[in-house]
Amino acid sequence: MKAIHLATTICAALTLTAASAAYAQIGQPPPPPGPQAGMTPPLVSPPPPLVANPNSMQGNIAGVVKRYLINPEGDVDGMLLTDKTLVMFPPHLGTQVTAAVAPGARVRIVGDTMPGGTVRAQQIINDKTGQTIADQPPPLRLPRDLRGTGLVKLEVSGSILRVTTAPLGEPDGVLLADGTVVKLTPPVASQFSSLLRPGTVIAAQGYGTRNRYGESLQATAFGTPGNLTPLYNPQPQ
Numbered sequence: 450m451k452a453i454h455l456a457t458t459i460c461a462a463l464t465l466t467a468a469s470a471a472y473a474q475i476g477q478p479p480p481p482p483g484p485q486a487g488m489t490p491p492l493v494s495p496p497p498p499l500v501a502n503p504n505s506m507q508g509n510i511a512g513v514v515k516r517y518l519i520n521p522e523g524d525v526d527g528m529l530l531t532d533k534t535l536v537m538f539p540p541h542l543g544t545q546v547t548a549a550v551a552p553g554a555r556v557r558i559v560g561d562t563m564p565g566g567t568v569r570a571q572q573i574i575n576d577k578t579g580q581t582i583a584d585q586p587p588p589l590r591l592p593r594d595l596r597g598t599g600l601v602k603l604e605v606s607g608s609i610l611r612v613t614t615a616p617l618g619e620p621d622g623v624l625l626a627d628g629t630v631v632k633l634t635p636p637v638a639s640q641f642s643s644l645l646r647p648g649t650v651i652a653a654q655g656y657g658t659r660n661r662y663g664e665s666l667q668a669t670a671f672g673t674p675g676n677l678t679p680l681y682n683p684q685p686q
Contacts, residue, residue: 510534510568511557511576514550516628517543521600521667523658527630528556535611535624536560538570541587546573547662549580564618566611603659603666605629606652606674612645620645622668630665631655637680641671652677 512530520526525543528536528550536558538546550556550573559572573582607625613632615621620638623631623645631653633641644651652674657666670677 509557509559510536510562511555513555514552516552517547517662518624518628518630519543519658519660519662519665520630521632521655521657521665523599523660523665525662529610529624529628530556533611534568535566535613536568536570536573538573538582539584539587542573542582542584545582549573549578549582550575563614563616565614565620567614569616600656600658602654603657603664604652604654605631605664605666607650609645609647609649609651611647623651625651628663630663631671632657632665632667633671633680637668637671644671644673650674 512532515529515531517525518527524540525547526540555576557574558570560568560570562568571584607627609623610626611624612620613622615635619635621635622633653668654670655666655668669681670679672678
């Protein structure tokens with residue numbers, strides 16, 4: 450039960466991170482944290498629409514898909530090209546993208562290059578077949594607190610290939626050389642700025658998913674092998 454409770458807490462952290470970025474873009478503080486597991490969530494209004502990042506650059510890129518990347522819930526939400534370009538897209542498009550484009554295929558990406566170099570795709574085009582996947586409103590999905598019960602405890606270590614960034618360009622995790630994704634909240638990532646560099650060997654523990662596309666976790670402890678720092682207060686006994 451403790452593992453399920455902690456997994457639910459981590460999923461809530463993911464939701465709060467995205468919400469914080471949205472409110473930061475419009476100059477407002479984020480809303481207070483939601484209720485703890487087992488409490489009835491209050492009715493809330495949807496957040497205001499995101500404001501376009503003035504520092505992003507819209508354009509087209511082309512490259513060859515090296516591997517897919519997943520989020521801690523196991524959804525495919527990105528791809529790494531052979532030139533190390535990181536392309537991210539909404540997780541509800543993952544099934545369509547993996548069906549249309551296999552690793553080794555050449556693709557064209559229409560989207561925005563964000564601060565930090567990550568490309569946020571609006572369209573993904575298979576160069577050979579011409580099949581195009583465009584961002585559309587997502588279908589209805591289970592709330593995160595229900596989907597999070599499937600997360601498992603993971604421990605990883607490896608060399609950083611590149612640092613991942615949130616929409617405003619602030620670091621929010623790392624992509625390891627073997628394709629493993631380690632997610633951090635931006636405030637936590639800022640505490641490890643000396644480690645968040647390509648080539649640094651890091652270690653992490655947390656909750657996430659391992660599937661045929663790779664491995665991804667939301668970290669609950671982060672640092673170097675043999676020297677991990679807990680990121681969250683332990684639950685009271």
